[in-house]
Amino acid sequence: MQEASMPSQVSWTREVRRFIEAGGNTTHAFGLGRLIGRMFALLYLSPKPYSLEDIATHLEISKASASMTIRQLEEWHAVRHVPVEGDRRDFYEAETEFRIIVKQGLLPGIRKKLATAGSQIHRTLEAGATVPVSQDHSPAEIQIIKKRLRTAANLHKKLDGLLSSRLVEKLL
Amino acid sequence: MQEASMPSQVSWTREVRRFIEAGGNTTHAFGLGRLIGRMFALLYLSPKPYSLEDIATHLEISKASASMTIRQLEEWHAVRHVPVEGDRRDFYEAETEFRIIVKQGLLPGIRKKLATAGSQIHRTLEAGATVPVSQDHSPAEIQIIKKRLRTAANLHKKLDGLLSSRLVEKLL
DNA sequence: GACATCGTTTAGAATTTTCTAAATGATGGT
DNA sequence: ACCATCATTTAGAAAATTCTAAACGATGTC
Numbered sequence: 001m002q003e004a005s006m007p008s009q010v011s012w013t014r015e016v017r018r019f020i021e022a023g024g025n026t027t028h029a030f031g032l033g034r035l036i037g038r039m040f041a042l043l044y045l046s047p048k049p050y051s052l053e054d055i056a057t058h059l060e061i062s063k064a065s066a067s068m069t070i071r072q073l074e075e076w077h078a079v080r081h082v083p084v085e086g087d088r089r090d091f092y093e094a095e096t097e098f099r100i101i102v103k104q105g106l107l108p109g110i111r112k113k114l115a116t117a118g119s120q121i122h123r124t125l126e127a128g129a130t131v132p133v134s135q136d137h138s139p140a141e142i143q144i145i146k147k148r149l150r151t152a153a154n155l156h157k158k159l160d161g162l163l164s165s166r167l168v169e170k171l172l
Numbered sequence: 173m174q175e176a177s178m179p180s181q182v183s184w185t186r187e188v189r190r191f192i193e194a195g196g197n198t199t200h201a202f203g204l205g206r207l208i209g210r211m212f213a214l215l216y217l218s219p220k221p222y223s224l225e226d227i228a229t230h231l232e233i234s235k236a237s238a239s240m241t242i243r244q245l246e247e248w249h250a251v252r253h254v255p256v257e258g259d260r261r262d263f264y265e266a267e268t269e270f271r272i273i274v275k276q277g278l279l280p281g282i283r284k285k286l287a288t289a290g291s292q293i294h295r296t297l298e299a300g301a302t303v304p305v306s307q308d309h310s311p312a313e314i315q316i317i318k319k320r321l322r323t324a325a326n327l328h329k330k331l332d333g334l335l336s337s338r339l340v341e342k343l344l
Numbered sequence: 345g346a347c348a349t350c351g352t353t354t355a356g357a358a359t360t361t362t363c364t365a366a367a368t369g370a371t372g373g374t
Numbered sequence: 375a376c377c378a379t380c381a382t383t384t385a386g387a388a389a390a391t392t393c394t395a396a397a398c399g400a401t402g403t404c
Contacts, residue, residue, distance in 0.1 A: 064394060262381070
């Protein structure tokens with residue numbers, strides 16, 4: 001009995017490891033750092049909450065890294081702090097409702113980044129409006145530039161509107 | 173006349189510089205590198221095509237960097253190679269149809285990244301199906317894990333379907 | 345209130361990523 | 375065919391990011 005389950009046992013833990021690394025590669029591919037994906041993957045596959053040190057041990061990282069990364073995950077609502085009775089350590093578990101993570105964590109972050117870009121588009125647009133003459137460009141060229149800026153501003157507006165709408169509801 | 177336009181002239185070029193840097197910050201914020209956004213912003217505000225050396229000069233980078241980054245932009249269909257009669261240098265101009273950039277450049281890249289994550293989810297799911305017993309987890313916990321994996325697989329499927337649909341048409 | 349244990353901060357080490365100069369390859373002009 | 379000029383490749387420098395050990399602060403325990 002025990003011997004029969006041993007081989008699969010080994011391959012399961014190895015598969016979990018692969019899963020964790022794949023999570024890290026995914027977040028890294030999207031420019032979010034490798035650790036955050038590894039950590040979320042670990043917690044997502046854990047029915048039981050983990051303490052900071054548990055996490056650090058499993059991922060073979062320092063407690064310092066674990067602390068900083070878990071706070072980032074908390075900001076994104078991807079991880080919850082769960083109190084464990086009679087233990088003053090911090091325990092964490094993964095948020096399993098992706099809707100919450102996307103809506104409260106990811107989308108606000110994306111919108112914030114887009115807002116920075118959008119404000120510069122408008123700033124340039126306004127600067128262009130007060131500059132009818134240029135030694136670098138002909139009047140016709142300036143019209144083209146202004147049109148492109150308006151197109152960019154329009155795209156930004158559409159994107160932001162879409163992200164703040166109930167698109168997410170439909171999705172999940 | 174000339175004196176009257178001089179002050180605005182200065183502020184316009186400065187504003188263009190700000191625009192370019194903002195473009196760089198935006199792509200960098202989304203994990204795409206700072207240079208690619210700076211370069212696209214430069215070309216987007218240029219009615220005339222630029223040669224590789226033009227680009228390198230304006231952005232104060234080496235021709236080597238310009239070459240590698242422009243190829244990346246080409247892969248994303250964000251920049252077009254335009255032949256200039258009687259000049260064997262390569263000239264480039266920005267693609268101004270964002271629909272094309274998103275549809276042919278960004279979305280395929282995103283889907284590719286998601287596909288990697290998705291295949292690992294399924295792989296783990298299959299491994300879990302063949303492992304009914306574990307010394308680390310109770311049977312009830314294993315059920316929870318399997319359910320979470322199915323949820324993740326489902327999310328991945330929805331996401332991928334959405335990205336490959338005509339969502340983009342509606343958007344732009 | 346001193347001690348023990350935990351989480352956070354921070355200064356700097358280690359790694360990764362980005363960038364460039366130089367070499368190479370490719371192509372057109374003479 | 376040779377030279378001149380351009381784009382690309384690559385090996386290694388430079389810069390940015392990520393990670394950690396140690397110091398610190400906070401909180402519960404005896």
